[in-house]
Amino acid sequence: MNAKVQEVDLGLPRMERIRGRARSDEPAAxxxxxxxxxxxxxxxxxxxxxxxxxxxxxxxxxxxRLAESAARDKVTDPGLADLAVNIGVLVAVLIFMLVLALYLxxxxxxxxxxxxxxxxxxxxxxxxxFFVVAACCTVPVHAVSTTLAIAxxxxxxxxxxxxxxxxxxxxxxxxxxxxxxxxxxxxxxFSSSVLLAAASYVA
Amino acid sequence: xxxxxxxxxxxxxAEGRSSKTELLVPPIVxxxxxxxxxxxxxxxxxxxxxxxxxxxxxASADVLLHILGRNLSVLLLMFSGACTLGFSTVLGLGLLxxxxxxxxxxxxxxxGVADALSSVMLYAPVEFAGLLLAATAGLMPxxxxxxxxxxxxxxxxxxxxxxxxxxxxLLYLCYSLVLIAVSGGIETVVILSR
Numbered sequence: 001m002n003a004k005v006q007e008v009d010l011g012l013p014r015m016e017r018i019r020g021r022a023r024s025d026e027p028a029a030x031x032x033x034x035x036x037x038x039x040x041x042x043x044x045x046x047x048x049x050x051x052x053x054x055x056x057x058x059x060x061x062x063x064x065r066l067a068e069s070a071a072r073d074k075v076t077d078p079g080l081a082d083l084a085v086n087i088g089v090l091v092a093v094l095i096f097m098l099v100l101a102l103y104l105x106x107x108x109x110x111x112x113x114x115x116x117x118x119x120x121x122x123x124x125x126x127x128x129x130f131f132v133v134a135a136c137c138t139v140p141v142h143a144v145s146t147t148l149a150i151a152x153x154x155x156x157x158x159x160x161x162x163x164x165x166x167x168x169x170x171x172x173x174x175x176x177x178x179x180x181x182x183x184x185x186x187x188x189x190f191s192s193s194v195l196l197a198a199a200s201y202v203a
Numbered sequence: 204x205x206x207x208x209x210x211x212x213x214x215x216x217a218e219g220r221s222s223k224t225e226l227l228v229p230p231i232v233x234x235x236x237x238x239x240x241x242x243x244x245x246x247x248x249x250x251x252x253x254x255x256x257x258x259x260x261x262a263s264a265d266v267l268l269h270i271l272g273r274n275l276s277v278l279l280l281m282f283s284g285a286c287t288l289g290f291s292t293v294l295g296l297g298l299l300x301x302x303x304x305x306x307x308x309x310x311x312x313x314x315g316v317a318d319a320l321s322s323v324m325l326y327a328p329v330e331f332a333g334l335l336l337a338a339t340a341g342l343m344p345x346x347x348x349x350x351x352x353x354x355x356x357x358x359x360x361x362x363x364x365x366x367x368x369x370x371x372x373l374l375y376l377c378y379s380l381v382l383i384a385v386s387g388g389i390e391t392v393v394i395l396s397r
Contacts, residue, residue, distance in 0.1 A: 037353050083243035083305055090239050091297040094232060098293050098345070105352035109361060 034112055035131045040104055043135050047203075050142035051096055054149075059089050061151035096203075100138070103203035107134035107196055115189050117177035129174050133193050136166045137200035154201055167197030225346040229296060229338040233331070236300020241308035243301075267391040274330065274383050281334050282379075284341030285372050288348075292341035299334070326389040333382030340375035344368040 062085050066072060075081045111130040118126030141162075145153040153159055171178065171193050178189055277299060284292025310319040347368035351361040 034355070037355075040353055079244050083240065083301070086239045086243045087298065087301045090236060090301060091294060094293050094297050095290065098289055101349050102288065102345070105349045105361060108352045 035108070035118070035127045036125055039125065039127055039131060040108060043131075043139065044100060044104055047100055047138045047142055048097060050139065050146050051093060054142065054146040054151075055089055055093060057145070057149045057151050058092065059085060062088050100203045103138075103199065104134060106199070107131065110192060110196060114192050115171075115174070115178075117174050119173060129170055129189070129193060130196055132170045132173060133166060133196050134200070136170065137163050137197050138203055141200070159201075160198075163197040163200055164194060167194030170197075225342065226339055228342060228346075229335045232293070232296050233300045233303075233335060233338075236297055237304035237307070240301035240304025240306075241311075242304075244305040244308040244312075263391055263395055266394055267387060270390050271384065271387045274333075274387055275380075278334060278337045278379060278383050281337035282341045282372075282376050284338070285344050285369060289342050289345035292338050296338050303331075322393075325393050326386045329382055329389065330386035333379045333386060336375055336379035336382060340372040340379065343372040343375065 063081075066075070066081060066085060072081075075084060107130045111128040115129045118128050119132075120126050141153055141159065144150065168190065171189055178186055277295070280295040281292055281299075283295070284290060307319060307323075310322075344365045348361045348365040351359045351364035
């Protein structure tokens with residue numbers, strides 16, 4: 001019985017289920033409990049707030065790079081230099097907002113289709129493996145960047161070590177859900193966790 | 204036209220592909236960019252030779268074609284996000300809004316806010332409405348994708364939602380083209396009457 005339950009809950013979904021169709025000779029699959037949308041929204045808002053808070057650091061970094069670059073002789077008007085820096089910061093924040101939305105969409109899709117078990121806080125609010133990975137790879141990184149005034153925290157080797165550690169460690173929170181599944185599926189769980197963690201480089 | 208547009212918006216919302224929140228994104232970005240651009244160059248007292256000085260000496264058809272060509276290229280940049288996951292729209296909207304804010308800031312610093320406003324108030328609102336509508340259309344597919352990823356039902360597929368949103372996005376593009384054509388006509392009349 002356990003094996004059957006694990007197959008339904010943990011296995012990769014059949015293509016029919018991915019396409020939203022069910023075979024006529026099989027009972028309809030139970031709805032997949034998703035990580036609540038409010039958790040994703042909270043994660044998104046928190047990350048954006050942290051990035052917005054680090055905008056002054058980013059601005060100083062861009063100004064410094066502009067002063068050191070060959071373009072400084074071409075931009076003699078301080079107002080124009082100011083405008084160029086401000087445009088850079090604004091566009092960077094806007095692009096980040098879009099990239100983060102897409103990254104969290106990817107995480108939510110993986111959360112629903114690749115590994116479905118959920119952990120609960122106080123018996124409520126279930127959350128999945130890929131939510132944990134996305135949260136650990138975004139909020140702490142931006143919090144460190146804001147607190148320590150580091151403009152580009154993701155360009156350090158420490159960041160890569162951290163996200164790979166998150167990608168490998170997060171599945172252990174769900175150990176009881178995958179300990180008995182086939183080795184190939186364990187490999188899928190771990191590799192997808194590490195891949196999502198690594199993809200956080202762009203978010 | 205506005206009634207039809209409202210009907211379209213309602214039908215799109217009913218299909219779960221868009222919402223009022225998404226319609227607010229381009230205007231908010233646009234206003235933010237204008238403020239940033241204006242604040243950056245509000246102290247500049249530099250007057251260049253504007254396009255309209257040259258255009259004034261041309262025939263009305265040339266002026267209209269010049270304006271339409273310029274605005275159409277911007278409009279297509281705003282819409283191009285439909286094919287690039289929204290990236291080119293966000294980039295274009297950020298650059299356009301700061302450009303508008305900066306140029307208006309320079310104009311206001313030189314001739315005053317009232318004069319600067321009065322010179323563009325007849326056509327700029329229509330033109331901006333057209334561009335923002337095109338930007339909204341450009342962002343519709345990617346917002347549909349994001350919305351589908353977080354939908355309550357796991358049967359809504361993000362990629363299918365992205366593709367499905369292209370159709371209403373094209374409809375929005377058609378409306379924005381009409382607005383740009385109207386604003387181009389008004390701007391031509393304004394420029395030639397100076």
